[in-house]
Amino acid sequence: AELTAELTAELTARKKQYEYYRDLLLDCDNPKNPFLRGLKVEWKSLGEVFHLKNGYTPSKSNKEYWVNGTIPWFRMEDIRENGRILDNALQQVSESAVKGGKLFPANSIIMATTATIGEHALVTVNCLSNQQLTNFSIKSEFSKLLDIKFAFYYFFIIDKQAKKIANKSSMPIISLKELSKFPIPIPPLEIQAQIVAILDKFDTLTHSISEGLPREIELRQKQYEYYRELLLDFNMES
Secondary structure (H helix, E strand, C coil): CHHHHHHHHHHHHHHHHHHHHHHHHCCCCCCCCCCCCCCCCEEEEHHHHEEEEECCCCCCCCHHHCCCCCEEEECHHHHHHHCCEECCCCEEECHHHCHHHCCECCCEEEEECECCCCCEEEECCCEEECCCEEEEEECHHHCCCCCHHHHHHHHHHHHHHHHHHCCCCCCCECCHHHHCCCEEEECCHHHHHHHHHHHHHHHHHHHCCCCCHHHHHHHHHHHHHHHHHHHCCCCCCC
């Protein structure tokens, strides 16, 4: 129990450290940024760099759309349950449910633009999403200038900006017109790659269930439960 508490405290500290360095390394105006200090960075609007498309929900009354589906249909539940890098959805729809036959392309970003404003994920498969999520896919002219993983990390900055300007009604919402004006930096690709490599290591340490601290905590908990059951089983033969 003490070990689990220590690991949990370590995880909390590492998450704070990760968020600190993420914000620092993505802040192009911060003189303490070791990669971008003194570097003139080109800025573009999201509307210039990405195709922005709102998701939708195929008609629930048409069973054909929801039976034997093969196309991932993402919702906020997918981000909550499976994290921010997604290669499959909890629900799938059939090809007949696709409007105009067009899917959101693999290696694009989905972000909540109603209710839980700003929550986002990188999707690595062709997909659809519901109307709570907006898809951001890089335009072809920027595909060799912007690393989608760098964009994914920068969307943590976009998240904060979106929350600030979303209307404050009972159902917060931000429009595509407003989103399209948000700026995004485009540093040299080698700089983007260096920043991504550092943030990937922090992300693995703080979120991975196969390598990082969450995995270590899970293993120690299972170990504790195993020995608890063993030591309290008085019917077990010696």
